Amino acid sequence: MKYSLAHIGINVLDLSRSVEFYTKAFDMHEVFRMHPKSELDMILCFLSDEGDTTEIALTWYGERDIPYELGENDVHLVFVVDDFKASYEKHKKMGIVCIEELKKDIYYVEDPDGYQIAIVPDRYHPTFFTRRSRREANAADRA
Secondary structure, three states: OOEEEEEEEEEEOOHHHHHHHHHHHHOOEEEEEEOOOOOOOEEEEEEEOOOOOOEEEEEEEOOOOOOOOHHHOOOEEEEEEOOHHHHHHHHHHHOOEEEEEHHHOEEEEEOOOOOEEEEEEOOOOHHHHHHHHHHHHHHHHHO
């Protein structure tokens, strides 16, 4: 099994302001934006560095109008795995699976401090779609 860290995610109050900040402050660029199926009005905006090696997911909830307090900010880890079923079985045996949404191809494990970490198959995570697309485009340009 091979694991790769997919992204770090944070909640933001003003998506445009946050995208502008990360673009200006750290030379990041937007690589993917999605509106997940949810009862909540939300947008996930993925930003990457110049080398496409580090990504951050800005999560915006439209109904929110007050700043986040540090203790309620949804900073989360997501790992992608090349063998989702084997990974799930491993973590189930370890007794660390805390949320199962297998029909959505996601489950969460809990670390010793109580942080929940999402596990998803690499073929479904938008970060890896964009990386694959860029690699394929670059390979085609060189051919």
